[in-house]
Amino acid sequence: MKNNKIQNELVRLNKFISHNSGYSRREADKLIEEGRVTVNGKPVTNLATKVSNNDKVLVGKRVIKEDKNRIATVIVYNKPKGEIVSKSDPQGRKTIFDSLGSKYKHFLPIGRLDYASEGLLLLTDSVDILNTVVHSDLERVYKIKVNGFISKKVEEAMQNGLVLEDASSGGHKDSKIKGMTFAPFLAYDIQRNEQNFSRVKVVINEGKNRELRRFFAHFNLDVMDLKRLEFGGISLNNLPTGKSRFLTREEYKNLRIFMNEENAGLS
Structure with a gap:
């Protein structure tokens, strides 16, 4: 049942086209707006339209679908x-x-x-x-360099998690996400800890919406370098x-x- 649910999951039309063709999402949006996309035989111009693998999607005369018989790479x-x-x-x-x-x-x-x-x-x-x-x-492992000292307060937040009503610092300037909940880190290793800069290796199991940059920014620590080592x-x-x-x-x-x-x- 879970497999069927995943395969029939509804996704935005532009995402479906992008994922199953060489078009980018912006290119897919333009095709939709121009009326060049049909879903189940009907032209679609609404960018909010959602489809599943069961729907017949065409760009012009080209059928857009996932080939379930190929070997995934x-x-x-x-x-x-x-x-x-x-x-x-x-x-x-x-x-x-x-x-x-x-x-x-x-x-x-x-x-x-x-x-x-x-x-x-x-x-x-x-x-x-x-x-x-x-x-x-799944675990994600990152190596991070910040521009300051990792205090006991930062360590406690890494160990216990953090809830912020305003986590906009460290986020993208156009992000609409404000409040965030940070789960406890699965593990961390402070490899250098000095006033001018510190290095820490962390293990978390999410890592989206600039989570790590927002986390350290709350403690007035700017992330100078961030490298993902494992996933x-x-x-x-x-x-x-x-x-x-x-x-x-x-x-x-x-x-x-x-x-x-x-x-x-x-x-």
């Missing part, structure tokens, strides 16, 4: 600072796909790393893997910055076990 990319995790950017900034190349244009990033962050980014050509992994509580047991190892690799046989095996446990399965 996952890659690891060591994202450098200064790249946007998007297929295109209206400001003309470099995207991860400029580095990855056209052969990965249809791949979907599992989660995000912001413009100033670096490190491990997983991408896949499977919507099922994306939906299952991105909403999971769900998959690590960068010696992968150079700006390079990508396929999962190893062992990593694929573990992913299949995880997906089966989540009743989603791999194609």
Whole structure:
């Protein structure tokens, strides 16, 4: 039952098109607005429209759907600072796909790393893997450098969690998210702790909406460097910055076990 629920999950039409084609979400929005998209034989211009894998979606005469018979692929990319995790950017900034190349244009990033962050980014050509992994509580490991001393008060918040009515500091300037609840860190290791800057390795199981930047900003600590080292047991190892690799046989095996446990399965 859970598998059916995942496969039939309703998603925004632009997201569905983007995930199953070479179009970006902005390109999909334009196609919808121009009336070039039909759902179950009817033209759709409402950008809020949601569809599932059961719906017949066409862009012009091209059918947009997930091929359930292909073998899913996952890659690891060591994202450098200064790249946007998007297929295109209206400001003309470099995207991860400029580095990855056209052969990965249809791949979907599992989660995000912001413009100033670096490190491990997983991408896949499977919507099922994306939906299952991105909403999971798999461990994420980060190495962080902050511009000050990590006090006992910061440590207590890492150990016990934190609830903030205003967590806008550290967030994106256009973010509408204000209040946030930060779960206790699964683990942390303060590797250097001095007044000018400190380094800490942390393990959490979410990491969205600039969670770590907002957390430390509450204590007037700016995150100077943030690098993701691991995600769900998959690590960068010696992968150079700006390079990508396929999962190893062992990593694929573990992913299949995880997906089966989540009743989603791999194609």
